Amino acid sequence: MGKRERLSGNEAVAIALRQINPDVFPAFPITPSTEIPQYFASFVANGQVDTEFITVESEHSSMSATIGASAAGARALTATSSCGLAYMWEELYIAASNRLPLALALVNRALSGPININCDHSDSMGARDAGWIQIYAENNQEAYDNMIQAFRISEHKDVRLPIMICQDGFITSHAVENIELLEDDVVKNFVGEYEPENYLLNPKEKMAVGPYAITDYYMEAKRNQAEGMKNAVAVVKEVAKEFAGISGREYGLFEEYCMEDAETAVVMIGSAAGTTKDAIDALRAKGEKVGLIKIRLYRPFPAEEIAEALKNVKAVAIMDRAEGYTNHGGPLGSDVMAAMFRARSQAHAVNYIYGLGGRDVRVEDMEKVFAQLNQIVADDDAGETYRYLGIRE
Amino acid sequence: MSNLTEIRWHGRGGQGAKTAALLLADVAFQTGKYVQGFPEYGPERMGAPITAYNRISDTQIRVHSNIYDPQYVVVVDESLLETVDVTKGLKKDGAILVNTERAKEEIIPHLKGYEGKVYTIDAKKVSLATMGKYFPNTPLLAAIVKVAGIMDEDIFLKEMEASFKHKFASKPEVIEGNMAALKMAMQEVQ
Numbered sequence: 001m002g003k004r005e006r007l008s009g010n011e012a013v014a015i016a017l018r019q020i021n022p023d024v025f026p027a028f029p030i031t032p033s034t035e036i037p038q039y040f041a042s043f044v045a046n047g048q049v050d051t052e053f054i055t056v057e058s059e060h061s062s063m064s065a066t067i068g069a070s071a072a073g074a075r076a077l078t079a080t081s082s083c084g085l086a087y088m089w090e091e092l093y094i095a096a097s098n099r100l101p102l103a104l105a106l107v108n109r110a111l112s113g114p115i116n117i118n119c120d121h122s123d124s125m126g127a128r129d130a131g132w133i134q135i136y137a138e139n140n141q142e143a144y145d146n147m148i149q150a151f152r153i154s155e156h157k158d159v160r161l162p163i164m165i166c167q168d169g170f171i172t173s174h175a176v177e178n179i180e181l182l183e184d185d186v187v188k189n190f191v192g193e194y195e196p197e198n199y200l201l202n203p204k205e206k207m208a209v210g211p212y213a214i215t216d217y218y219m220e221a222k223r224n225q226a227e228g229m230k231n232a233v234a235v236v237k238e239v240a241k242e243f244a245g246i247s248g249r250e251y252g253l254f255e256e257y258c259m260e261d262a263e264t265a266v267v268m269i270g271s272a273a274g275t276t277k278d279a280i281d282a283l284r285a286k287g288e289k290v291g292l293i294k295i296r297l298y299r300p301f302p303a304e305e306i307a308e309a310l311k312n313v314k315a316v317a318i319m320d321r322a323e324g325y326t327n328h329g330g331p332l333g334s335d336v337m338a339a340m341f342r343a344r345s346q347a348h349a350v351n352y353i354y355g356l357g358g359r360d361v362r363v364e365d366m367e368k369v370f371a372q373l374n375q376i377v378a379d380d381d382a383g384e385t386y387r388y389l390g391i392r393e
Numbered sequence: 394m395s396n397l398t399e400i401r402w403h404g405r406g407g408q409g410a411k412t413a414a415l416l417l418a419d420v421a422f423q424t425g426k427y428v429q430g431f432p433e434y435g436p437e438r439m440g441a442p443i444t445a446y447n448r449i450s451d452t453q454i455r456v457h458s459n460i461y462d463p464q465y466v467v468v469v470d471e472s473l474l475e476t477v478d479v480t481k482g483l484k485k486d487g488a489i490l491v492n493t494e495r496a497k498e499e500i501i502p503h504l505k506g507y508e509g510k511v512y513t514i515d516a517k518k519v520s521l522a523t524m525g526k527y528f529p530n531t532p533l534l535a536a537i538v539k540v541a542g543i544m545d546e547d548i549f550l551k552e553m554e555a556s557f558k559h560k561f562a563s564k565p566e567v568i569e570g571n572m573a574a575l576k577m578a579m580q581e582v583q
Contacts, residue, residue, distance in 0.1 A: 006418060172457070176428065177454065274455035274457050361457075
């Protein structure tokens, strides 16, 4: 059915975009996402897509142009990383509040400073409250598969929200690995034609986009936005189910690895989950009951489902590839712990900050995390719940 | 992970260490292997030391860390021998391949007592003789394939020819030189 290939994560996403053939792609380069528009520009030049490819002068403009195109009724997207996302900030909220189903291929990179080009999740984690759907990948295959599912989720009439398809900068974006691609026509049929209900270029129905809302209306507008986010959960599952039908690859809100009988577990996002799976296999071979929950859908956050998946563990380590500067941990830690509290979990939970600015995560590092979870279970005491992994003190 | 081969490349930005790692991943993929080829960047500038990595396996590769205990190390730029600990973690039953004009005996004292096998190749000589310009990564690719026994040499050459035909579709005149560089490198590595 599919075609076996070896591609970097960036090339895989670019090929997904070629297969989707969006209407408009405004682009501005920034490491490590630059290759996505770079590959796509060659598809435009070779006539493989009929996308309007617009080279703009900044990320603020690339997101503005994507918003404009989407409001006009086009299927539009852009790509960026790190400071590029930061420069899009006000536009992120505009895209979400106008209920525009556009996409952003985000290649996660640390924010300055110190200036650093490597992976962490501080860019997208900072945007977690902007009203965007966020989906993360472990490897190039997932980045490709998620990109193909993106517009089906964001354009769904019950959702109509922008979507951020995230992958780890360099670790997956620049690593060539095996991948299975779908046939062009299979992707084309799966994604389908975009038929917006309301759009600026519809002469039959005039509309305003981006109006002022006085206090009397603003709060209802935000509440309606939250409704789209609520609906997104079911749509993500529905689209994943249909995607499994064309690809044989199954996705959910998160992946559970060896969780059936796990007594200790790690919750994390992104490429280090693959490394954690190797650590789990090594520890399982020694008889340790360890497991992993890898978050795919981070916004909206599947709190109840995660708490349910963790209900039998004695101790859990939540791994954040971003600092929250709360003095008690990072954003994923807060979300998971809140979910566990609401489910009246009795498990111990600790939150690690790891992998900032590309700090490498080894199998041995994750084995150490599980060893520390064992200690917590033995002591029946979590000790310090705000920890750093692999730091020189 | 049975039959996992791990290779670390040391070069300088702009010399093609990353490209060589990606080419190796490419050709190993063609023979049905699971592969990884990825760079580790320092500062973004020409001439800065960079490291690139390969994993080649019969089973799916999930780990996403750098490689600390490689079986093989390739040194693209011998000036790095003075500044980078290139044999760090290198397995004793593995090997190091150094691109140099100098004799092997002159290189060994710079390897901090590494006890495994040492190979050298003069990639500049090979490159100038076959391609007329200095592109170290083509000869080094052939040399490491031979040293590490990654695949049958005839299959390697056949796959590389197909790969060059695709890669250099717009300038087929360079294919012959690149193929000659691969063949000569396999003879020259010692």
